[in-house]
Structures are given as structure tokens and as C-alpha cells.
Amino acid sequence: MSRLLIIGCGGVAQVAITKCCQNSEVFTEICIASRTVSKCEALKEKLEKNTTTKITTAKVDADNVDELVALIESYKPEAVLNLALPYQDLTIMDACLKTKVNYIDTANYEPEDTEDPEWKAIYEKRCKEAGFSAYFDYSWQWAYQDRFKEANILGLLGTGFDPGVTSVFTAYAKKHYFDTIESVDILDCNGGDHGYPFATNFNPEINLREVSAPGSYWEDGHWVEIPAMSIKREYDFPEVGMKDMYLLHHEEIESLAKNYPEIKRIRFFMTFGQSYLTHMKCLENVGMLRTDPVNFNGVDIVPIQFLKELLPDPATLGPRTVGKTNIGCIFKGKKDGKDKTIYIYNVCDHQECYKEVGSQAISYTTGVPAMIGAMMVVTGKWNGTGVFNVEEFDPDPYMEALNKWGLPWVVDENPAIVE
Ligand code: NDP
Structure with missing residues (x-):
């Protein structure tokens, strides 16, 4: 029924591709294209025995529009x-515009080289005007709105778990549980243990950039920025237990604040163990998280990229990770004039994911929603022209698909709240 081109064949892509192959009625043909084509071919060989989806592979450098x-x-x-x-x-996105083909992603744009003067000038202006200093923001992709409309194509931004499912949870809460939502706390808990002193659960470079940046949250129509890891809370997560969590800047705060101006406060918390934080601080203090090139023996090396080579590949953590994730949103607001609080969340077991698709739960919780987002677009359940965040569409078919495709969710109408 449809033909999907998937770019990338890393941890998240491998889950999304496996899920597309389980969903052959929708994805009759897929092409896996990446820089290292051998990874695409190995995955094709593994999957094609058990699927009717026709898989092809291609080599592409996605930095090159032509x-x-x-x-x-x-x-x-x-x-x-x-x-x-x-x-x-x-x-x-440029290539999709030129060819008039729909576009879907899971994470918002950030530049590889944050010292690039052209980008930096725009970034510094945005920091001053918007009030948050993360390297990533939606302005670059939202700027495609008119061009995508003119080309009569749809761009679906951020269909991973967070952003993605957390944003759909917000649309679902508003549609079925609240007249007005006053606050959202997005909680991302990984109770898994991979046994390494230090490893990241998805691309180390992207992950470390994200968590070492200042935290920020949305309150009363503006950003409040705080030093990295300076707001800490404890939360007793269903099926995981008590964990320390820290307030981070996160990209869905930006789109939810835009699409739900009624929400007075939006915060994002992620759990971290002490060992992770100590390692990260040390790496940061010695300069290993730097994103600008450093000349070493006549060769330019970007420290954070070199560090990625030293750390375990997140795609290999599957067999050794045990425990569960719990990711969701606590909503506070009003229904029929009364105060109401709910927690919508998913619990995912690392070993169950590994048994099913050969990956740990972080890749799983991102790869499944990536497949679902693509399914919403190619089946026309979500349609339109322009650039959209997932919370702008009807959440019901997506929520139904989460239950069907491996990420069942729970609505707790009497949850503990975060102070
Ligand atoms: P990986 O590093 O495991 O995989 C990235 C893949 O992209 C690799 O196959 C890599 O190829 C390929 N790639 C990189 N550069 C190019 C290029 N120039 N041309 C073609 N292919 C390229 O990353 P993850 O799977 O962990 O993450 C994938 C995406 O998912 C990221 O954008 C990440 O931010 C996002 N994400 C979103 C989450 C959410 O909840 N919304 C959560 C987790 C991740 P090669 O093997 O050759 O390097």
C-alpha cells in the first residue's frame, strides 16, 4: 500500500524498520538508506525472512541534498x-521540498558545528529573544511552513517518545480529560541497568549535548533558565520505584507552549544515577564534551565525536540492559470547574524489547512511535499541508496504535505529583 524511504540505520532506525516489517499491510515496500550501507544490508538480511515487506537498501550521504x-x-x-x-x-527537508514528498522526523535541528559563525549569530540572537540557550530549537524547521504548504506536502516533526508520544499524551489529555490544562510535568525515567560504568542510551553526542546544557522550563508565557542539573526531585515511578530526576530543557516544551498557550507551566525531568552524573561532569570539566574542532598532531578532532568512538554503541546495549522505563506526563487542570490531576504513562521492559526486536527500551520507545508517525502520514489518518508537531493532530488513532504496536499506556487518575 505504501513505499517509505528510511534514512539512518542506527539504534532507533533498527527498531522502526523492524516494526515497519511487522506492519507489512501498511508498509509494503521500504528502502533503508544510510551512510554505512553494510548496516542496512545486514538488517535487510535479518528481517526479510520473516516479512512480506519488500526491503531495498541504498547508500546516501544525508548532508548532501543532491x-x-x-x-x-x-x-x-x-x-x-x-x-x-x-x-x-x-x-x-530541502530534498523533500524539491521532490514534493512528505517528511517525518523524531528530533529537532541542531548544527553539527556550534562554532559556525553564520549559525552562531542567529543562535545568539535567539538566546536573547527567546530566553533559552539550548543548541536546538524549532525555529529552523517551523520556517519551512509556507514552503511545505506551497509544495502541498506534510512535514511531521518529532514523532519519537519525547518529543512525540508525550506530545500526543497532551493532546489526548486535553481532548478526553480536561477543559483546561494548567501544568504539565513530563517525566522520563530509565530504571534500566546496562552494567557499564558509563554509556548513553542513544547517540552519545546528541545525548551528552542535551543533558549537559542549562535546564529550562516554561512559566507564565516565558522561559526560565537554570544551571544544568540544578533542580532535582525524587519520584516514585510505577513499576520502577524511587528515582532522582533533574529538570532539563527539552524540545517538546517549545511546541507545547506554542500549541497550548493555556498551559501556565511545562517542565521536563529525566532520571540520572550518580555514576552517570559524575562521569559527565568529569568529561565536561576536561573538555571532552566540546563540539568545536581541536587540532591534534595535525588532525582536526571534535572531542565529543572522539568520545562517541570510545563509548559503547547504544545499539549494542540490548542484551545487557535489565529493568524498565516509565515515561509519561502529569497533567493538572480543570474539568467541569473542578481540579483534576492525571498521569498518562507507558512502562517498557528492556529485556522484553530485546527479545522482540533485539534492542533496549530507549531505542524501542523511540522507534515504535517513529513507525506509528509514518503510518499516520502514509495512511492519510493525519493529513494536511505544512509543517506540524504531533500534538496538532487527532491523538486517538495514534494512541490506539501505541497499544497495538508495543507501547501500551495507562491513565492514573490519582497520581503522586512533583513538588
Ligand atoms: P545512531 O547514532 O544510533 O544512528 C544514526 C544513524 O544515522 C546511523 O545509521 C548513521 O550512519 C546515520 N547517519 C548519520 N549521519 C548520516 C549522514 N550524513 N548520512 C546518512 N546517514 C547518516 O542514533 P540513534 O538511532 O540513537 O538516534 C537517531 C535519531 O533519533 C536522532 O536524531 C536522535 O536525536 C533521535 N532520538 C529521538 C528520541 C525521541 O524520543 N524523540 C529519543 C532518542 C533518539 P553511520 O552508521 O554511518 O554513522
Whole structure:
């Protein structure tokens, strides 16, 4: 019924691709394209025995718009699912515009080189005007709105878990549980243990950039920025237990604040163990998280990229990770004039994920919603022209698909709250 081009073949992509192959009625043909084509071929070989989805592979450098355009023109997909890195968002969006093909991703744009003077000037202006200093923000992709409309194509931004499912949870809470939502606390708890002193659960470079940045939250119509890891809370997560969690800046806060101006406060918390934080602080203090090139023996090396080479590949953590994740949103607001609080969440077991798709739960909780977002677009359940965040569409078919495709959710109408 549909043909999907998937770019990237890392931890998240491998889950999304496996899920597309379980959903052959919708995804009759897929092409896996990445920089290292051998990874695409190995995955094709593993999956094609058990699926009727026709899989092809291609080599592409997604930093190169012409290469992308040539691939899209030859494969002629209904949509492109971008599961490469946030660095490639804009080149892939440009290629989709040129070829008039729908675009889907899981993370918002950030530049690879944060010392690039052209980008930096725009970034510094945005920091002053918007009041938060994360390297990533939606302005770059929202700027495609008119061009996507003119090209009569849809861009679906951020269909991972967070952003993605957490944003759909917000739309669902508003549709079925509240007249007005006053506050949202997004909680991302990984109660898993991989046995390494230090490893990241998804791309180390993207992960470490995110968590070492200042935290921020949305309150009364503006951003409040705080030093990294300076707001800590404890929360007793269903099926996981008591964990320390820290307030971080996170991209769905930006889109939820725009799409739900009624919400007075939006915060995001992620759990971290002490060992992770100590390692990260040390790496930061010695300069290993730097994103600008450093010349070493005549070769330019970006410290955070070199660090990625030293750390375990997140795609290999599956067999050794045990425990569960609990990710969801606590909503406070009013229904029929009365105060109401609910927690909508999903619990995912690392070993169950590994048994099913060969990956740990972090890749699983992102890869499944990536497949579901692509399904919403190619089946036309979500349609329109322009650039959209997931919370702008009807949440019901997506929520139904989460239950069906491995991420069942719970609505707790009497949850503990975060002070
Ligand atoms: P990985 O590093 O495991 O995989 C990235 C893949 O992209 C690799 O296959 C890599 O190829 C490929 N790639 C990188 N650069 C290029 C390029 N120039 N051209 C073609 N292919 C390229 O990352 P993850 O799977 O962990 O993450 C994928 C995406 O998911 C990221 O954008 C991340 O931010 C996002 N994410 C979103 C989450 C959410 O909840 N919304 C949560 C977790 C991740 P190669 O093997 O050759 O390097």
C-alpha cells in the first residue's frame, strides 16, 4: 500500500524498520538508506525472512541534498522517515521540498558545528529573544511552513517518545480529560541497568549535548533558565520505584507552549544515577564534551565525536540492559470547574524489547512511535499541508496504535505529583 524511504540505520532506525516489517499491510515496500550501507544490508538480511515487506537498501550521504534528491527521485516514496541525526534535518527537508514528498522526523535541528559563525549569530540572537540557550530549537524547521504548504506536502516533526508520544499524551489529555490544562510535568525515567560504568542510551553526542546544557522550563508565557542539573526531585515511578530526576530543557516544551498557550507551566525531568552524573561532569570539566574542532598532531578532532568512538554503541546495549522505563506526563487542570490531576504513562521492559526486536527500551520507545508517525502520514489518518508537531493532530488513532504496536499506556487518575 505504501513505499517509505528510511534514512539512518542506527539504534532507533533498527527498531522502526523492524516494526515497519511487522506492519507489512501498511508498509509494503521500504528502502533503508544510510551512510554505512553494510548496516542496512545486514538488517535487510535479518528481517526479510520473516516479512512480506519488500526491503531495498541504498547508500546516501544525508548532508548532501543532491544525493538525497537523486535517491528520492529514483525510489519514489510516499514519505521520507528521517532517523539519521538532527544535523541532517534541514538537508532532508530541502530534498523533500524539491521532490514534493512528505517528511517525518523524531528530533529537532541542531548544527553539527556550534562554532559556525553564520549559525552562531542567529543562535545568539535567539538566546536573547527567546530566553533559552539550548543548541536546538524549532525555529529552523517551523520556517519551512509556507514552503511545505506551497509544495502541498506534510512535514511531521518529532514523532519519537519525547518529543512525540508525550506530545500526543497532551493532546489526548486535553481532548478526553480536561477543559483546561494548567501544568504539565513530563517525566522520563530509565530504571534500566546496562552494567557499564558509563554509556548513553542513544547517540552519545546528541545525548551528552542535551543533558549537559542549562535546564529550562516554561512559566507564565516565558522561559526560565537554570544551571544544568540544578533542580532535582525524587519520584516514585510505577513499576520502577524511587528515582532522582533533574529538570532539563527539552524540545517538546517549545511546541507545547506554542500549541497550548493555556498551559501556565511545562517542565521536563529525566532520571540520572550518580555514576552517570559524575562521569559527565568529569568529561565536561576536561573538555571532552566540546563540539568545536581541536587540532591534534595535525588532525582536526571534535572531542565529543572522539568520545562517541570510545563509548559503547547504544545499539549494542540490548542484551545487557535489565529493568524498565516509565515515561509519561502529569497533567493538572480543570474539568467541569473542578481540579483534576492525571498521569498518562507507558512502562517498557528492556529485556522484553530485546527479545522482540533485539534492542533496549530507549531505542524501542523511540522507534515504535517513529513507525506509528509514518503510518499516520502514509495512511492519510493525519493529513494536511505544512509543517506540524504531533500534538496538532487527532491523538486517538495514534494512541490506539501505541497499544497495538508495543507501547501500551495507562491513565492514573490519582497520581503522586512533583513538588
Ligand atoms: P545512531 O547514532 O544510533 O544512528 C544514526 C544513524 O544515522 C546511523 O545509521 C548513521 O550512519 C546515520 N547517519 C548519520 N549521519 C548520516 C549522514 N550524513 N548520512 C546518512 N546517514 C547518516 O542514533 P540513534 O538511532 O540513537 O538516534 C537517531 C535519531 O533519533 C536522532 O536524531 C536522535 O536525536 C533521535 N532520538 C529521538 C528520541 C525521541 O524520543 N524523540 C529519543 C532518542 C533518539 P553511520 O552508521 O554511518 O554513522
